[in-house]
Amino acid sequence: MITLNPEAIDLTTLRRLWQGAPCRLDEASMDRIRASAAAVERIVASGETVYGINTGFGLLANTRIPPERLAELQRNLILSHSCGLGEMLPRNVVRLMIVLKLLGLGRGYSGIRPLVIDALQALLDKDAMPLIPAQGSVGASGDLAPLAHLIAALLGEGRIDVAGEILPARNALDKLGMAPLELGPKEGLALINGTQASTAIALDALFTAERVFGAALGAGALSVDALKGSIKPFDPRISEVRGQTGQIRVAAEIRGLLDGSEILASHGRCGRVQDPYSFRCQPQVMGASLDLLVNAARTLEIEAGAVTDNPIVFEDEDTAISGGNFHAQPVAFAADMISMAMCEVGSLSERRTAVLIDPKMSGLPAFLVDDGGVNSGLMIPQVTQAALVAENRSLAFPASVDSVPTSAGQEDHVSMAPIAARKAAQIVRNVAGIVGVELIAAAQGVDYHAPLKTSAKLQPLHSNVRAISPRLESDRYWADEMAALQSAVLKGELGSPFSL
The missing domain is CATH 1.10.275.10 (Fumarase/aspartase (N-terminal domain))
Structure with missing residues (x-):
């Protein structure tokens, strides 16, 4: 209690x-x-x-x-x-x-x-x-x-x-x-x-976003191994000279996830100079998203205990003063920040998947399946990702900058906070689906590097993905396992939730 x-x-x-x-x-x-x-x-x-x-x-x-x-x-x-x-x-x-x-x-x-x-x-x-x-x-x-x-x-x-x-x-x-x-x-x-409906929906989106963000970090690190990508972009010195808090945290997290990977060790002197931005700029993009989520969390934490009805009664003087604490603009801005942050997390995840399924970029079999042509592999799951990314971009347009006067003009500026919060919740659900597909791709890519193993921290993530989505040998019906992966991401069962 x-x-x-x-x-x-x-x-x-x-x-x-x-x-x-x-x-x-x-x-x-x-x-x-x-x-x-x-x-x-x-x-x-x-x-x-x-x-x-x-x-x-x-x-x-x-x-x-x-x-x-x-x-x-x-x-x-x-x-x-x-x-x-x-x-x-x-x-x-x-x-x-x-x-x-x-x-x-x-x-x-x-x-x-x-x-x-x-x-x-x-x-x-x-x-x-x-x-x-x-x-x-x-x-x-x-x-x-x-x-x-x-x-x-x-x-x-x-x-x-x-x-x-x-x-x-x-x-x-x-x-x-x-x-x-x-x-x-x-x-x-x-x-x-009061702002309790808007705040509750926004908090639901925020806490779910923590789980999805954690899964996206795990998926991003696993994708680095699948690509045989470089760990150099996650060197702490790079982030420290910039000084952005979120970037420093994300770089450290990915570094820790990849530590001890046999795959990573196998190509330490390969001479590869640069990976695509969706891989090497994860600290910069995911870190900026994390900073937005932290700021949104601070606003919502304050709002949760706020007095937001009207008029406000001051019992020491037996007065009731009419004001505007019910106006939910802070919540609207916070919800829109969640939307923008998670939209970018999903966008980055889809791009990593696109790289992994492209043999010219990844050096792996086309669409991460053998006997290509007869098999389409991950061709169309990536299309589903693209559809969700496009939907998120539309949803991420800020509701907080809109206003439709109500009550015969007495309430002539409104926040649209509940719309912002509901959009944020939908974006977070969409990103969970996007990350679920990336996890399939990353696990498949890592499997192609056997007998080399990924890191001790990423092996449980790989195993949990494989428990839902077995290794792809030939084309099969995708929808059920994609939905199961999305659900597992939303529940915080894939990757560690990233507490703000």
């Missing part, structure tokens, strides 16, 4: 939460929540007009709502904003959304009652994940639609996946022994304002 301290959340803890570790807010958070809720009660009792507590929303912010209709106001807010479309978000992303919402509320600036926290906590404890459509948020006044679907489920609207069984929300609540939630002043707004 992880005890959540919203004021000291870190990437390591977030990674554990993403992997499903149970959690609960600490008592200090609950004290802050109670104090903030009491402040809202006092504001309501004072009769002061405060946005989101006793007014309408967006363009209707100047419409005063009488006290007897405040509960209706909050319920209508949730129902009217539950208008998402598209495929449902994955269960692990929904779970992370709930955790992030708890973290943000736990800072004690949102004015919600402890019973709302209890309801959200119950969803986690009972493995009950509301079904949330992925589309419908522009990441400006919070992730309104996705978060509304999350809260609507607690009101008895929509559907809930209870440990794999999808039920109408009211039936699910009955099964779980939970009564439908009745919202108090400001609570609906506090729950749907």
